[in-house]
Amino acid sequence: MHNVTANGAEIPALGFGTFRVSAADTLRMVPAALKLGFRHIDTAQIYGNEAEVGEGIASSGVKRGDIFLTTKVWVTNYAHDAFLASVDESLKKLKTDYVDLLLLHWPNPAVPLAEQIGALNAVRAAGKVRHMGVSNFNTALMAEAIALSDGPLVTNQIEFHPYIDQSKVIAAARAAGLSLTAYYAMADGKVFADPVLKDIAAAHKRTVAQVVLRWVVQQEGFVALSKTVSEARAAENAAIFDFALTDAEMAAICALARPDGRIVSPEGLAPVWD
Numbered sequence: 001m002h003n004v005t006a007n008g009a010e011i012p013a014l015g016f017g018t019f020r021v022s023a024a025d026t027l028r029m030v031p032a033a034l035k036l037g038f039r040h041i042d043t044a045q046i047y048g049n050e051a052e053v054g055e056g057i058a059s060s061g062v063k064r065g066d067i068f069l070t071t072k073v074w075v076t077n078y079a080h081d082a083f084l085a086s087v088d089e090s091l092k093k094l095k096t097d098y099v100d101l102l103l104l105h106w107p108n109p110a111v112p113l114a115e116q117i118g119a120l121n122a123v124r125a126a127g128k129v130r131h132m133g134v135s136n137f138n139t140a141l142m143a144e145a146i147a148l149s150d151g152p153l154v155t156n157q158i159e160f161h162p163y164i165d166q167s168k169v170i171a172a173a174r175a176a177g178l179s180l181t182a183y184y185a186m187a188d189g190k191v192f193a194d195p196v197l198k199d200i201a202a203a204h205k206r207t208v209a210q211v212v213l214r215w216v217v218q219q220e221g222f223v224a225l226s227k228t229v230s231e232a233r234a235a236e237n238a239a240i241f242d243f244a245l246t247d248a249e250m251a252a253i254c255a256l257a258r259p260d261g262r263i264v265s266p267e268g269l270a271p272v273w274d
Contacts, residue, residue: 015040030056163261
Protein backbone atom coordinates (compact mmCIF):
# COMPACT_ATOMS: atom_id res chain seq x y z
CA MET A 1 0.00 0.00 0.00
CA HIS A 2 1.23 3.49 -0.77
CA ASN A 3 0.67 6.70 1.19
CA VAL A 4 -0.89 9.87 -0.14
CA THR A 5 1.08 12.98 0.81
CA ALA A 6 -0.95 16.13 1.42
CA ASN A 7 0.20 19.31 3.18
CA GLY A 8 2.51 17.40 5.52
CA ALA A 9 0.28 14.39 6.14
CA GLU A 10 1.10 10.84 5.05
CA ILE A 11 -2.24 9.09 4.64
CA PRO A 12 -2.52 5.37 3.77
CA ALA A 13 -4.23 5.26 0.38
CA LEU A 14 -6.75 2.61 1.45
CA GLY A 15 -8.83 3.04 4.57
CA PHE A 16 -11.35 0.82 6.32
CA GLY A 17 -14.63 2.70 6.75
CA THR A 18 -17.18 2.08 9.48
CA PHE A 19 -20.24 4.03 8.28
CA ARG A 20 -23.42 2.09 9.13
CA VAL A 21 -21.36 -0.73 10.67
CA SER A 22 -22.98 -2.04 13.85
CA ALA A 23 -21.19 -2.11 17.19
CA ALA A 24 -20.77 -5.90 17.04
CA ASP A 25 -19.51 -5.87 13.46
CA THR A 26 -17.12 -2.99 14.25
CA LEU A 27 -15.65 -4.94 17.16
CA ARG A 28 -15.11 -7.90 14.82
CA MET A 29 -14.03 -6.13 11.64
CA VAL A 30 -11.57 -3.49 12.89
CA PRO A 31 -9.09 -6.08 14.25
CA ALA A 32 -9.71 -8.25 11.17
CA ALA A 33 -8.98 -5.34 8.83
CA LEU A 34 -5.80 -4.47 10.71
CA LYS A 35 -4.70 -8.11 10.54
CA LEU A 36 -5.21 -7.96 6.76
CA GLY A 37 -2.88 -4.98 6.49
CA PHE A 38 -5.22 -2.00 6.67
CA ARG A 39 -3.56 0.84 8.58
CA HIS A 40 -6.16 3.55 8.11
CA ILE A 41 -9.44 3.38 10.05
CA ASP A 42 -12.24 5.91 9.48
CA THR A 43 -15.10 6.62 11.88
CA ALA A 44 -17.21 9.58 13.04
CA GLN A 45 -19.07 10.80 16.09
CA ILE A 46 -22.44 10.33 14.36
CA TYR A 47 -21.68 6.70 13.42
CA GLY A 48 -22.11 5.69 17.04
CA ASN A 49 -19.23 3.21 16.95
CA GLU A 50 -16.17 5.17 18.09
CA ALA A 51 -15.98 3.11 21.30
CA GLU A 52 -15.99 -0.13 19.31
CA VAL A 53 -13.35 1.23 16.92
CA GLY A 54 -11.20 2.06 19.94
CA GLU A 55 -11.73 -1.38 21.44
CA GLY A 56 -11.00 -3.02 18.10
CA ILE A 57 -7.72 -1.15 17.74
CA ALA A 58 -6.75 -1.92 21.34
CA SER A 59 -7.41 -5.63 20.87
CA SER A 60 -5.73 -5.88 17.47
CA GLY A 61 -2.13 -6.13 18.63
CA VAL A 62 -1.16 -3.39 16.16
CA LYS A 63 0.63 -0.43 17.69
CA ARG A 64 -1.46 2.72 17.89
CA GLY A 65 1.39 4.65 16.27
CA ASP A 66 1.19 2.41 13.19
CA ILE A 67 -2.48 3.24 12.60
CA PHE A 68 -3.87 6.34 10.88
CA LEU A 69 -7.13 7.04 12.71
CA THR A 70 -9.75 9.46 11.42
CA THR A 71 -12.91 10.71 13.09
CA LYS A 72 -15.34 13.53 12.31
CA VAL A 73 -17.06 16.12 14.49
CA TRP A 74 -20.83 16.18 14.05
CA VAL A 75 -22.57 19.40 13.02
CA THR A 76 -24.39 19.89 16.33
CA ASN A 77 -21.01 20.11 18.10
CA TYR A 78 -19.57 22.98 16.02
CA ALA A 79 -19.89 25.78 18.60
CA HIS A 80 -16.41 26.27 20.11
CA ASP A 81 -16.90 24.84 23.61
CA ALA A 82 -19.11 21.98 22.42
CA PHE A 83 -16.53 21.18 19.74
CA LEU A 84 -13.69 20.87 22.25
CA ALA A 85 -15.81 18.78 24.63
CA SER A 86 -16.92 16.47 21.81
CA VAL A 87 -13.32 15.84 20.75
CA ASP A 88 -12.39 14.90 24.32
CA GLU A 89 -15.35 12.50 24.37
CA SER A 90 -14.28 10.99 21.05
CA LEU A 91 -10.73 10.46 22.30
CA LYS A 92 -12.05 8.75 25.42
CA LYS A 93 -14.23 6.42 23.33
CA LEU A 94 -11.39 5.74 20.90
CA LYS A 95 -9.03 4.92 23.80
CA THR A 96 -6.34 7.26 22.50
CA ASP A 97 -4.94 10.68 23.33
CA TYR A 98 -4.93 11.85 19.72
CA VAL A 99 -6.44 11.17 16.32
CA ASP A 100 -4.40 11.40 13.15
CA LEU A 101 -7.10 13.27 11.26
CA LEU A 102 -10.14 15.22 12.44
CA LEU A 103 -12.77 16.41 9.97
CA LEU A 104 -15.74 18.75 9.98
CA HIS A 105 -18.35 16.21 8.88
CA TRP A 106 -20.76 18.45 6.93
CA PRO A 107 -21.14 22.19 6.46
CA ASN A 108 -23.29 23.92 9.11
CA PRO A 109 -24.03 27.59 8.42
CA ALA A 110 -25.70 27.93 11.84
CA VAL A 111 -22.20 28.25 13.34
CA PRO A 112 -19.73 30.66 11.70
CA LEU A 113 -17.14 28.73 9.73
CA ALA A 114 -14.45 30.84 11.42
CA GLU A 115 -15.59 29.42 14.77
CA GLN A 116 -15.53 25.85 13.45
CA ILE A 117 -12.06 26.26 11.97
CA GLY A 118 -10.85 28.02 15.10
CA ALA A 119 -11.94 25.07 17.24
CA LEU A 120 -10.33 22.64 14.80
CA ASN A 121 -7.04 24.52 15.09
CA ALA A 122 -7.37 24.66 18.89
CA VAL A 123 -7.52 20.89 19.28
CA ARG A 124 -4.61 20.55 16.89
CA ALA A 125 -2.57 23.05 18.90
CA ALA A 126 -3.42 21.06 22.04
CA GLY A 127 -1.90 17.92 20.49
CA LYS A 128 -5.21 16.07 20.32
CA VAL A 129 -5.26 16.07 16.52
CA ARG A 130 -2.33 15.62 14.14
CA HIS A 131 -4.05 16.75 10.94
CA MET A 132 -7.22 18.62 10.02
CA GLY A 133 -9.67 18.44 7.16
CA VAL A 134 -13.23 18.80 5.97
CA SER A 135 -15.89 16.56 4.50
CA ASN A 136 -18.65 17.27 1.99
CA PHE A 137 -17.41 20.81 1.35
CA ASN A 138 -17.93 22.47 -2.03
CA THR A 139 -15.17 24.53 -3.65
CA ALA A 140 -16.30 27.84 -2.11
CA LEU A 141 -16.49 26.44 1.42
CA MET A 142 -13.19 24.63 0.96
CA ALA A 143 -11.48 27.87 -0.11
CA GLU A 144 -13.00 29.74 2.84
CA ALA A 145 -11.92 27.04 5.31
CA ILE A 146 -8.37 27.08 3.97
CA ALA A 147 -8.20 30.87 4.24
CA LEU A 148 -9.50 30.83 7.83
CA SER A 149 -7.17 28.09 9.10
CA ASP A 150 -3.84 28.76 10.82
CA GLY A 151 -2.67 25.21 10.08
CA PRO A 152 -2.94 23.29 6.82
CA LEU A 153 -5.98 21.27 5.86
CA VAL A 154 -5.07 17.90 4.36
CA THR A 155 -8.23 16.40 2.87
CA ASN A 156 -11.79 16.88 1.73
CA GLN A 157 -13.74 13.64 2.17
CA ILE A 158 -16.31 13.45 -0.62
CA GLU A 159 -18.74 11.13 -2.33
CA PHE A 160 -16.76 9.64 -5.20
CA HIS A 161 -17.55 6.76 -7.51
CA PRO A 162 -17.64 6.13 -11.27
CA TYR A 163 -21.02 7.84 -11.74
CA ILE A 164 -20.31 11.26 -10.20
CA ASP A 165 -18.39 14.16 -11.73
CA GLN A 166 -16.35 15.78 -8.95
CA SER A 167 -13.84 17.44 -11.27
CA LYS A 168 -14.31 20.97 -9.89
CA VAL A 169 -13.74 19.93 -6.27
CA ILE A 170 -10.84 17.69 -7.28
CA ALA A 171 -9.11 20.50 -9.19
CA ALA A 172 -9.57 22.95 -6.32
CA ALA A 173 -8.29 20.47 -3.74
CA ARG A 174 -5.23 19.59 -5.80
CA ALA A 175 -4.44 23.27 -6.36
CA ALA A 176 -4.48 23.77 -2.59
CA GLY A 177 -2.38 20.67 -1.84
CA LEU A 178 -5.26 18.72 -0.31
CA SER A 179 -5.95 15.05 -0.84
CA LEU A 180 -9.40 13.72 -1.66
CA THR A 181 -10.85 10.91 0.43
CA ALA A 182 -13.48 8.92 -1.46
CA TYR A 183 -16.53 7.49 0.26
CA TYR A 184 -19.39 5.57 -1.34
CA ALA A 185 -17.00 4.23 -3.98
CA MET A 186 -19.37 1.35 -4.75
CA ALA A 187 -22.22 3.82 -5.46
CA ASP A 188 -24.51 2.02 -3.04
CA GLY A 189 -23.95 -1.23 -4.95
CA LYS A 190 -24.68 0.13 -8.42
CA VAL A 191 -21.17 -0.69 -9.66
CA PHE A 192 -21.64 -4.43 -9.35
CA ALA A 193 -24.04 -4.69 -12.28
CA ASP A 194 -22.12 -2.34 -14.57
CA PRO A 195 -21.04 -4.09 -17.80
CA VAL A 196 -18.01 -1.81 -18.31
CA LEU A 197 -16.72 -2.55 -14.83
CA LYS A 198 -17.50 -6.27 -15.13
CA ASP A 199 -15.54 -6.48 -18.38
CA ILE A 200 -12.51 -4.72 -16.86
CA ALA A 201 -12.70 -6.95 -13.79
CA ALA A 202 -12.80 -10.06 -15.97
CA ALA A 203 -9.80 -8.86 -17.96
CA HIS A 204 -7.76 -8.56 -14.76
CA LYS A 205 -9.30 -11.61 -13.04
CA ARG A 206 -10.40 -9.31 -10.24
CA THR A 207 -13.69 -8.37 -8.58
CA VAL A 208 -15.60 -5.26 -9.56
CA ALA A 209 -14.94 -3.88 -6.08
CA GLN A 210 -11.20 -4.33 -6.55
CA VAL A 211 -11.34 -2.54 -9.90
CA VAL A 212 -13.29 0.41 -8.48
CA LEU A 213 -10.98 0.79 -5.48
CA ARG A 214 -7.96 0.52 -7.76
CA TRP A 215 -9.47 3.20 -10.03
CA VAL A 216 -9.78 5.52 -7.03
CA VAL A 217 -6.29 5.05 -5.57
CA GLN A 218 -4.65 5.17 -9.01
CA GLN A 219 -5.76 8.82 -9.32
CA GLU A 220 -3.44 11.52 -8.05
CA GLY A 221 -3.99 12.48 -4.41
CA PHE A 222 -6.87 10.06 -3.77
CA VAL A 223 -7.55 7.95 -0.70
CA ALA A 224 -10.27 5.27 -0.92
CA LEU A 225 -12.44 4.10 1.95
CA SER A 226 -13.73 0.55 1.70
CA LYS A 227 -16.44 -0.86 3.94
CA THR A 228 -17.57 -4.42 4.43
CA VAL A 229 -18.67 -6.66 7.29
CA SER A 230 -17.15 -9.70 5.56
CA GLU A 231 -13.57 -10.71 6.36
CA ALA A 232 -13.28 -12.37 2.93
CA ARG A 233 -14.37 -9.19 1.13
CA ALA A 234 -12.06 -7.10 3.28
CA ALA A 235 -9.18 -9.32 2.17
CA GLU A 236 -10.18 -8.80 -1.47
CA ASN A 237 -10.47 -5.05 -0.97
CA ALA A 238 -6.98 -4.91 0.51
CA ALA A 239 -5.49 -6.70 -2.51
CA ILE A 240 -5.48 -3.81 -4.98
CA PHE A 241 -1.83 -2.82 -5.00
CA ASP A 242 -0.46 -5.65 -7.13
CA PHE A 243 -2.14 -4.67 -10.40
CA ALA A 244 -2.83 -1.51 -12.37
CA LEU A 245 -5.51 -0.32 -14.75
CA THR A 246 -4.51 0.88 -18.21
CA ASP A 247 -5.03 4.48 -19.27
CA ALA A 248 -7.86 3.29 -21.50
CA GLU A 249 -9.53 1.44 -18.63
CA MET A 250 -9.18 4.47 -16.34
CA ALA A 251 -10.76 6.66 -19.01
CA ALA A 252 -13.59 4.18 -19.62
CA ILE A 253 -14.48 4.23 -15.92
CA CYS A 254 -14.28 8.03 -15.74
CA ALA A 255 -16.63 8.18 -18.75
CA LEU A 256 -19.38 6.55 -16.68
CA ALA A 257 -19.96 9.84 -14.78
CA ARG A 258 -23.31 11.49 -15.38
CA PRO A 259 -25.02 14.73 -14.28
CA ASP A 260 -27.46 12.97 -11.93
CA GLY A 261 -24.87 10.65 -10.41
CA ARG A 262 -24.83 12.07 -6.89
CA ILE A 263 -26.37 9.74 -4.28
CA VAL A 264 -25.66 11.42 -0.94
CA SER A 265 -27.27 14.84 -0.54
CA PRO A 266 -29.15 15.02 2.77
CA GLU A 267 -31.54 17.93 3.12
CA GLY A 268 -30.39 20.38 5.77
CA LEU A 269 -26.77 19.25 5.50
CA ALA A 270 -25.77 19.35 1.85
CA PRO A 271 -24.25 22.58 0.50
CA VAL A 272 -24.88 23.92 -2.98
CA TRP A 273 -22.87 21.35 -4.93
CA ASP A 274 -20.40 22.30 -7.63
